[in-house]
Structure formats: structure tokens, C-alpha cells
Amino acid sequence: MYFPSILAVGGFLATVASAASLTQVSNYGNNATSKAQMWVYKPDNVVANSPLVVVIHSCQSTAQSYFQNNLIPWKQGSDKKGYITVWPSSPNSGTCWDVSSRQSLSHLGGGDSQAIANMILYAIKTYDVDPKRVYVTGGSSGAMMSNVLAATYPELISAVSLYSGVAAGCFVSASGGVDQWNNSCSGGQSRAPADQWKKVVLDMYPGYTGPRPKMQIWHGSADGTLAPQNYEEEIKQWTAVFNLSQTPTSTVQNFPKQGYKTSNYGDSVQGIYAQGVGHSVPANLTASEIWFGL
Numbered sequence: 001m002y003f004p005s006i007l008a009v010g011g012f013l014a015t016v017a018s019a020a021s022l023t024q025v026s027n028y029g030n031n032a033t034s035k036a037q038m039w040v041y042k043p044d045n046v047v048a049n050s051p052l053v054v055v056i057h058s059c060q061s062t063a064q065s066y067f068q069n070n071l072i073p074w075k076q077g078s079d080k081k082g083y084i085t086v087w088p089s090s091p092n093s094g095t096c097w098d099v100s101s102r103q104s105l106s107h108l109g110g111g112d113s114q115a116i117a118n119m120i121l122y123a124i125k126t127y128d129v130d131p132k133r134v135y136v137t138g139g140s141s142g143a144m145m146s147n148v149l150a151a152t153y154p155e156l157i158s159a160v161s162l163y164s165g166v167a168a169g170c171f172v173s174a175s176g177g178v179d180q181w182n183n184s185c186s187g188g189q190s191r192a193p194a195d196q197w198k199k200v201v202l203d204m205y206p207g208y209t210g211p212r213p214k215m216q217i218w219h220g221s222a223d224g225t226l227a228p229q230n231y232e233e234e235i236k237q238w239t240a241v242f243n244l245s246q247t248p249t250s251t252v253q254n255f256p257k258q259g260y261k262t263s264n265y266g267d268s269v270q271g272i273y274a275q276g277v278g279h280s281v282p283a284n285l286t287a288s289e290i291w292f293g294l
């Protein structure tokens with residue numbers, strides 16, 4: 001009897017230690033047309049007035065599979081530091097995010113971007129989240145959506161760290177289609193002067209004059225899905241939005257990793273170009289957390 005009771009105690013402790021799990025929030029007060037799903041992870045050791053990190057999956061993924069993916073480090077970050085993470089799940093077939101329609105590319109336009117904004121508002125209201133510490137990250141299609149959210153809901157977000165995306169508005173569909181692939185953009189042929197990319201952002205939320213999230217942009221030089229030229233277009237876009245020069249204020253070679261190059265544009269824009277790395281650049285939890293101030 002002695003041996004089994006020890007096992008029972010051990011089993012009980014193990015259950016308590018792993019109580020937190022990814023949970024769907026079916027009613028998050030979504031008033032967008034988009035039916036994106038909201039999932040949340042609240043670690044056992046959640047801190048008071050918690051920061052919030054919104055983690056946006058890539059195509060062919062979901063909130064649940066992204067959460068379980070060992071290469072996506074945000075569950076570990078959440079467990080270690082006690083912050084809450086929200087994991088949106090795409091409603092579109094193939095599960096890419098809609099970064100092409102007018103609805104998603106405008107503030108309160110009703111698309112996927114508004115659904116995610118509603119998730120942020122719900123989390124702030126419901127979980128004692130600090131509204132001044134809301135962060136967004138994502139890879140590939142999730143990185144494209146991160147750029148779109150920075151443009152459409154700048155008032156909600158303090159900082160963005162995105163891996164292998166395209167400039168906000170680059171995937172626009174000329175015919176207004178929802179969730180359309182754009183070969184010109186993915187292939188790196190959608191190029192524009194900095195001022196024009198800036199206008200694309202300003203036009204997504206006309207009249208907005210408040211603060212904007214600072215942008216950390218990662219891209220691989222061997223990206224065969226979203227051409228490396230998209231890195232240049234993103235840097236042009238966000239430096240222009242912040243009224244910064246396209247010449248870095250400092251660069252650091254071989255940081256944060258051998259072959260990577262970090263370019264700083266003041267405090268608001270940072271580019272990290274990964275030599276020889278394809279699609280997508282693996283997320284670096286430490287570097288993104290530092291950018292967020294976590």
C-alpha cells in the first residue's frame with residue numbers, strides 16, 4: 001500500500017504543476033465580420049497587471065498547433081515570466097490571415113485584424129492585463145498580420161516583433177478579395193519609395209496621431225517564400241512612419257547570432273537580417289522579450 005500511495009501523491013502534484021492550458025474563449029465580444037477564434041494561455045504563476053503577448057500563427061497552422069510547436073517559444077516565455085499570451089486562430093481556408101481585403105486593411109473595417117483587436121480589448125477588460133504592455137508577434141502570415149495590426153490598431157499595441165513577413169498593405173488585393181495570395185509582393189516586386197509605404201500605413205487609420213508600436217523586423221536572406229526584398233520594403237515603411245532616416249543609427253554584425261546583422265534606426269525600428277536563413281527565421285524568445293521590455 002505504501003508504494004502506490006506515493007505514486008498517487010506524485011500524480012496529484014504533477015496535475016497541479018501543469019494546471020494551466022490553452023483555452024478557447026468562445027465569446028470575446030467580437031463585433032467584426034471575421035470569425036477568427038480566440039485562445040488564451042494564462043500561466044499558473046500569472047503576474048498582477050500582466051503584460052500580454054499576442055502570438056499569431058502562420059498559414060496551415062492553428063492556435064493549438066502553434067502553441068504546441070516546440071519552435072514557437074512563447075508558452076515557455078509565458079511560464080517563465082508569468083505573462084499572458086493570446087493565440088488567435090484564422091477562420092480562413094488554408095488558415096492564412098486575411099491581409100489583402102479592405103476590411104482587414106482598415107481600422108474598424110471588420111476583417112481579421114479587427115477580430116484580433118477585439119481579442120486584445122477583451123483580454124485587457126477580463127484578465128487584468130496592463131493596456132500599456134500589449135505586444136504582438138508572429139511568423140510568416142502571422143508576421144504579415146503583425147504589420148497590419150501595427151498599422152490598423154496602433155493605439156492598442158506597444159511593440160511588435162515579427163519574423164519573415166511583408167510590409168503592411170503589400171499583399172493588398174486590387175479587387176478587394178479576402179485572404180488572397182499576392183505574387184507581386186511575395187516575389188519582392190512590390191517596391192515603393194519610403195513615403196509611399198508610409199502613406200499606405202497612414203491611410204489604414206486616417207487621422208490617427210497617437211503613439212505607434214515600435215517595430216522589430218526579422219527576415220532571412222534565403223527566403224524563397226517571401227522574397228528578402230520585403231525586408232527592405234518593411235524597413236522603408238516603418239522608418240518613414242516614424243519620420244526616421246533609412247540609414248541605420250547603428251549596426252551590429254553577427255548579432256544576435258553568427259551571420260545575422262542587427263540594424264537600429266533610433267529606438268523605434270530594428271531590423272535583423274539573417275544571412276543564409278530561409279522561410280521563416282526561427283523565433284528568438286530572448287531577443288523578442290528584450291524588444292518588448294519583458
Ligand SMILES: *[C@@H]1O[C@H](CO)[C@@H](O)[C@H](O)[C@H]1NC(C)=O
Pocket residue numbers: 031108121
Ligand atoms: C466594435 O467594437 C469597437 C471596439 O469596442 C468599437 O470601437 C466599434 O465602434 C464597434 N463597431 C461596431 C460596428 O459595433
Ligand SMILES: *[C@@H]1O[C@H](CO)[C@@H](O)[C@H](O)[C@H]1NC(C)=O
Pocket residue numbers: 169170171172173174175182183184185190
Ligand atoms: C498585389 O499587391 C500590389 C501592392 O503590393 C498591388 O499593386 C497589386 O495590385 C496586387 N495584386 C493583385 C493581383 O491584386
Ligand SMILES: *[C@@H]1O[C@H](CO)[C@@H](O)[C@H](O)[C@H]1NC(C)=O
Pocket residue numbers: 209212241242243
Ligand atoms: C511624423 O511627423 C509628422 C509631421 O510632423 C507628425 O505629425 C507625426 O506625429 C510624426 N510621427 C511620429 C510617429 O512621430
Ligand SMILES: *[C@@H]1O[C@H](CO)[C@@H](O)[C@H](O)[C@H]1NC(C)=O
Pocket residue numbers: 256257284285286287288290
Ligand atoms: C537570441 O538573442 C540573444 C540576444 O538577444 C542572444 O544572446 C542569443 O544567443 C540568441 N539565441 C539564438 C539561438 O540565436
